[in-house]
Amino acid sequence: xxxxxxxxxxxxxxxxxxxxxxxxxxxxxxxxxxxxxxxxxxxxxxxxxxxxxxxxxxxxxxxxxxxxxxxxxxxxxxxxxxxxxxxxxxxxxxxxxxxxxxxxxxxxxxxxxxxxxxxxxxxxxxxxxxxxxxxxxxxxxxxxxxxxxxxxxxxxxxxxxxxxxxxxxxxxxxxxxxxxxxxxxxxxxxxxxxxxxxxxxxx
Amino acid sequence: xxxxxxxxxxxxxxxxxxxxxxxxxxxxxxxxxxxxxxxxxxxxxxxxxxxxxxxxxxxxxxxxxxxxxxxxxxxxxxxxxxxxxxxxxxxxxxxxxxxxxxxxxxxxxxxxxxxxxxxxxxxxxxxxxxxxxxxxxxxxxxxxxxxxxxxxxxxxxxxxxxxxxxxxxxxxxxxxxxxxxxxxxxxxxxxxxxxxxxxxxxxxxxxxxxxxxxxxxxxxxxxxxxxxxxxxxxxxxxxxxxxxxxxx
Numbered sequence: 240x241x242x243x244x245x246x247x248x249x250x251x252x253x254x255x256x257x258x259x260x261x262x263x264x265x266x267x268x269x270x271x272x273x274x275x276x277x278x279x280x281x282x283x284x285x286x287x288x289x290x291x292x293x294x295x296x297x298x299x300x301x302x303x304x305x306x307x308x309x310x311x312x313x314x315x316x317x318x319x320x321x322x323x324x325x326x327x328x329x330x331x332x333x334x335x336x337x338x339x340x341x342x343x344x345x346x347x348x349x350x351x352x353x354x355x356x357x358x359x360x361x362x363x364x365x366x367x368x369x370x371x372x373x374x375x376x377x378x379x380x381x382x383x384x385x386x387x388x389x390x391x392x393x394x395x396x397x398x399x400x401x402x403x404x405x406x407x408x409x410x411x412x413x414x415x416x417x418x419x420x421x422x423x424x425x426x427x428x429x430x431x432x433x434x435x436x437x438x439x440x441x442x
Numbered sequence: 443x444x445x446x447x448x449x450x451x452x453x454x455x456x457x458x459x460x461x462x463x464x465x466x467x468x469x470x471x472x473x474x475x476x477x478x479x480x481x482x483x484x485x486x487x488x489x490x491x492x493x494x495x496x497x498x499x500x501x502x503x504x505x506x507x508x509x510x511x512x513x514x515x516x517x518x519x520x521x522x523x524x525x526x527x528x529x530x531x532x533x534x535x536x537x538x539x540x541x542x543x544x545x546x547x548x549x550x551x552x553x554x555x556x557x558x559x560x561x562x563x564x565x566x567x568x569x570x571x572x573x574x575x576x577x578x579x580x581x582x583x584x585x586x587x588x589x590x591x592x593x594x595x596x597x598x599x600x601x602x603x604x605x606x607x608x609x610x611x612x613x614x615x616x617x618x619x620x621x622x623x624x625x626x627x628x629x630x631x632x633x634x635x636x637x638x639x640x641x642x643x644x645x646x647x648x649x650x651x652x653x654x655x656x657x658x659x660x661x662x663x664x665x666x667x668x669x670x671x672x673x674x675x676x677x678x679x680x681x682x683x684x685x686x687x688x689x690x
Contacts, residue, residue: 241588241632241656241658242604243592255465258462258465260458261458261461263465264465265555265607266605322458393567394557401555402454402458402555
């Protein structure tokens with residue numbers, strides 16, 4: 240895909256991959272490497288201590304930017320949206336393994352859990368997601384994140400890049416369930432292209 | 443044309459195929475017979491006749507346009523050339539053309555993954571203008587450029603940050619080889635090859651061509667064969683609400 244001169248050339252095949260899977264090369268796609276930087280900053284800022292084989296559980300990760308070109312991570316991902324799953328497989332190959340559901344997961348095997356809360360706004364998603372926090376143990380790094388759109392959404396219900404419909408009020412209702420273990424105020428961190436919520440049970 | 447209940451299920455795989463063609467393969471997609479050829483020619487002829495009892499304002503620069511401004515007309519590159527620019531905030535001059543343009547906008551919205559009527563309401567971040575143009579001059583009327591590729595702009599309709607999602611449309615109101623020849627609308631495809639609509643791409647009168655806005659394009663070299671129609675088409679620019687809404 241044609242890029243402005245000041246954009247990294249490696250972005251072109253990534254945007255091509257979005258198009259090849261019928262997805263829109265949207266704002267988050269254009270800022271793929273900026274999101275990678277944001278995730279890396281998140282890991283650094285919050286001292287995520289990865290074990291030797293850096294295991295991450297990624298829920299609704301879309302293209303899992305931080306994984307790109309990195310041999311360091313072993314990612315298990317739950318992404319029910321077929322087109323995003325295919326995109327992730329193309330961009331990250333064997334470094335990511337897709338899960339069919341979130342049942343019977345042993346959270347202790349992960350160093351970090353990342354949850355894209357956009358998934359909570361979709362109807363028909365696995366409702367186990369909203370009670371996942373029952374399984375979070377002390378010490379496990381868990382973050383929910385939200386990608387920032389180019390234009391702030393003016394509606395409560397809006398379309399996402401694969402044509403799925405996101406219901407903001409449903410998202411917030413489910414997110415409340417997901418963070419119901421936090422009793423001392425939810426911490427929010429703003430990065431350049433995403434907002435992050437700390438769901439760690441560390442107090 | 444599209445019922446919203448069908449948008450996600452029946453149409454979604456078609457829409458994804460169109461996206462593949464535009465964003466990954468060709469850089470454009472032709473919706474054949476978007477309107478009948480006879481209908482397209484009838485619209486082009488009534489607009490080229492100048493018989494409307496409607497006063498178009500003199501040209502506004504893109505950067506001067508504000509919500510509430512009247513529709514305007516300009517003649518570029520020469521006096522026989524016409525561009526009628528019509529805003530969403532004004533009553534339609536031609537209800538038939540207006541309806542067709544709204545239908546086209548819905549189609550673009552489906553491909554760009556936006557709400558079906560995005561751009562047609564004043565609270566939308568981007569607000570549609572449709573522009574019926576007739577080119578009879580051989581001179582260049584649109585110099586080669588790409589939009590939303592962060593090229594410097596002298597007269598902008600809004601933010602020109604890189605945005606490969608954006609598509610532009612050309613509704614063909616005349617036929618290459620019948621009404622004009624030699625030049626017209628040239629588009630760079632995704633393989634960096636310049637194509638002339640009507641000659642290198644099968645795009646005939648009544649067809650709607652949806653193309654990737656950030657691919658380089660130009661309008662030049664038109665030799666009219668029909669002195670009323672020449673190269674006639676409708677294009678669909680959008681203005682950033684932030685730029686045109688001074689009350690915001």
